[in-house]
Amino acid sequence: xxxxxxxxxxxxxxxxxxxxxxxxxxxxxxxxxxxxxxxxxxxxxxxxxxxxxxxxxxxxxxxxxxxxxxxxxxxxxxxxxxxxxxxxxxxxxxxxxxxxxxxxxxxxxxxxxxxxxxxxxxxxxxxxxxxxxxxxxxxxxxxxxxxxxxxxxxxxxxxxxxxxxxxxxxxxxxxxxxxxxxxxxxxxxxxxxxxxxxxxxxxxxxxxxxxxxxxxxxxxxxxxxxxxxxxxxxxxxxxxxxxxxxxxxxxxxxxxxxxxxxxxxxxxxxxxxxxxxxxxxxxxxxx
Amino acid sequence: xxxxxxxxxxxxxxxxxxxxxxxxxxxxxxxxxxxxxxxxxxxxxxxxxxxxxxxxxxxxxxxxxxxxxxxxxxxxxxxxxxxxxxxxxxxxxxxxxxxxxxxxxxxxxxxxxxxxxxxxxxxxxxxxxxxxxxxxxxxxxxxxxxxxxxxxxxxxxxxxxxxxxxxxxxxxxxxxxxxxxxxxxxxxxxxxxxxxxxxxxxxxxxxxxxxxxxxxxxxxxxxxxxxxxxxxxxxxxxxxxxxxxxxxxxxxxxxxxxxxxxxxxxxxxxxxxxxxxxxxxxxxxxx
Numbered sequence: 001x002x003x004x005x006x007x008x009x010x011x012x013x014x015x016x017x018x019x020x021x022x023x024x025x026x027x028x029x030x031x032x033x034x035x036x037x038x039x040x041x042x043x044x045x046x047x048x049x050x051x052x053x054x055x056x057x058x059x060x061x062x063x064x065x066x067x068x069x070x071x072x073x074x075x076x077x078x079x080x081x082x083x084x085x086x087x088x089x090x091x092x093x094x095x096x097x098x099x100x101x102x103x104x105x106x107x108x109x110x111x112x113x114x115x116x117x118x119x120x121x122x123x124x125x126x127x128x129x130x131x132x133x134x135x136x137x138x139x140x141x142x143x144x145x146x147x148x149x150x151x152x153x154x155x156x157x158x159x160x161x162x163x164x165x166x167x168x169x170x171x172x173x174x175x176x177x178x179x180x181x182x183x184x185x186x187x188x189x190x191x192x193x194x195x196x197x198x199x200x201x202x203x204x205x206x207x208x209x210x211x212x213x214x215x216x217x218x219x220x221x222x223x224x225x226x227x228x229x230x231x232x233x234x235x236x237x238x239x240x241x242x243x244x245x246x247x248x249x250x251x252x253x254x255x256x257x258x259x260x261x262x263x264x265x266x267x268x269x270x271x272x273x274x275x276x277x278x279x280x281x282x283x284x285x286x287x
Numbered sequence: 288x289x290x291x292x293x294x295x296x297x298x299x300x301x302x303x304x305x306x307x308x309x310x311x312x313x314x315x316x317x318x319x320x321x322x323x324x325x326x327x328x329x330x331x332x333x334x335x336x337x338x339x340x341x342x343x344x345x346x347x348x349x350x351x352x353x354x355x356x357x358x359x360x361x362x363x364x365x366x367x368x369x370x371x372x373x374x375x376x377x378x379x380x381x382x383x384x385x386x387x388x389x390x391x392x393x394x395x396x397x398x399x400x401x402x403x404x405x406x407x408x409x410x411x412x413x414x415x416x417x418x419x420x421x422x423x424x425x426x427x428x429x430x431x432x433x434x435x436x437x438x439x440x441x442x443x444x445x446x447x448x449x450x451x452x453x454x455x456x457x458x459x460x461x462x463x464x465x466x467x468x469x470x471x472x473x474x475x476x477x478x479x480x481x482x483x484x485x486x487x488x489x490x491x492x493x494x495x496x497x498x499x500x501x502x503x504x505x506x507x508x509x510x511x512x513x514x515x516x517x518x519x520x521x522x523x524x525x526x527x528x529x530x531x532x533x534x535x536x537x538x539x540x541x542x543x544x545x546x547x548x549x550x551x552x553x554x555x556x557x558x559x560x561x562x563x564x565x566x567x568x569x570x571x572x573x574x
Contacts, residue, residue, distance in 0.1 A: 023436075026439065077392050082389045112400065113399065114430055135418075152313065
């Protein structure tokens with residue numbers, strides 16, 4: 001990952017440290033643990049989308065922290081024994097392994113709350129309607145009609161009689177991972193009082209490419225580099241883009257989607273250079 | 288409970304049904320289950336506080352639904368095996384008993400999200416700054432410096448060497464139950480663009496009286512009427528207001544707090560009649 005992206009990662013990490021400074025005890029520590037070491041992909045999308053419209057960086061940073069907090073909450077709860085039962089995340093023990101399940105439930109809960117607290121604060125934008133719109137759209141993306149619905153469909157698929165079709169996988173992933181990748185792009189447009197359409201198109205292509213790359217990583221990746229357990233899909237007999245298309249065709253599809261994502265933001269010309277770079281990174285990443 | 292309060296309960300129930308109408312599948316059903324049959328105390332506090340300032344009832348209803356959703360989320364997660372491990376709530380199986388733990392985690396998560404979605408929607412108030420302030424204050428009340436902090440302290444107390452002192456119990460309960468009883472009173476003032484101070488004073492007294500009554504209910508109540516397991520505090524050797532003060536002195540203290548709560552809202556004269564009734568109900572309830 002290049003200097004621009006590494007700098008953005010470090011900036012988001014520092015801002016998250018600041019947002020968590022007041023929280024002590026095991027739950028506060030678990031929140032910090034859950035937020036440490038991520039790629040910050042969703043946060044960087046917020047920063048770069050907002051930068052297209054010259055939004056002040058400190059405002060965009062609050063949206064970046066909010067989406068990273070929601071993403072971290074979803075991982076902490078998804079890793080629980082009653083869900084995916086994962087021991088390792090970002091190369092470190094998951095929260096319920098490092099502490100216990102109660103702390104993991106509470107830390108995830110509080111990370112979700114923190115996201116809305118960050119967005120609703122007057123420091124995010126002087127205009128209350130903008131802040132409320134950020135809250136509303138994030139809640140729609142994360143809730144029972146968004147990400148949580150995707151997670152529920154994913155759980156239901158495990159015990160379904162027939163494996164999911166390619167269209168069903170697409171619909172599931174658009175909810176489960178797509179909505180939280182789309183929101184930061186939308187947030188940039190909300191903060192910039194701009195038309196979100198080109199960014200939403202970019203996010204749709206990026207989200208699908210991201211999920212195909214994730215499926216390929218599960219099949220072909222190195223667990224040490226990924227920092228999490230791999231080969232889980234095949235072991236669970238799970239239908240994925242790779243099981244449907246084969247690795248070669250899946251990779252070709254991901255590359256095509258990245259090209260389409262890059263096209264979506266051509267209208268922003270040089271200002272969208274980093275967004276185009278992110279699209280290419282998403283299929284080349286090893287974690 | 289009287290007609291006025293029963294009507295308010297029914298109104299909140301109907302509004303919650305409407306808010307949940309779009310959510311299907313087990314998670315949607317579990318959200319409805321978790322929201323069914325409550326006393327609606329927090330929701331009624333929102334309606335009655337807002338009514339002091341002639342806030343339109345449909346706007347106050349959205350705040351009432353939001354606080355009931357956060358309260359329900361906290362109960363669903365609190366009942367989980369890794370937390371209080373309860374089988375019964377409001378006279379029915381808890382969500383993880385009726386469905387499973389994964390559904391309970393997701394339904395609780397989505398109920399929290401729903402609360403912020405309801406508040407941030409333009410239907411709650413035309414002024415975005417009001418909506419953002421409702422979101423911000425609810426997040427502060429529910430998050431890692433509010434209710435979740437209270438829950439974490441409660442868990443830590445179970446394995447502490449010495450039982451909590453009376454002051455420590457007060458501090459814990461002000462966070463764990465007090466903050467979610469205070470917020471609807473604050474929300475009424477926010478929606479009414481009014482000074483929240485008298486209502487916050489009322490809520491502080493009410494919250495403490497509520498907790499003492501809860502401790503008394505655990506010792507003296509009837510599990511069938513309460514619709515949940517009782518005698519849990521003594522079985523766990525937990526320090527409570529009753530273990531510190533004895534039942535008689537605890538009851539006297541609760542009655543005194545109710546009188547103080549009633550005094551706090553005297554300035555609203557007849558408009559606060561129901562708030563005074565609620566304070567009296569809180570110590571007389573059997574569930």
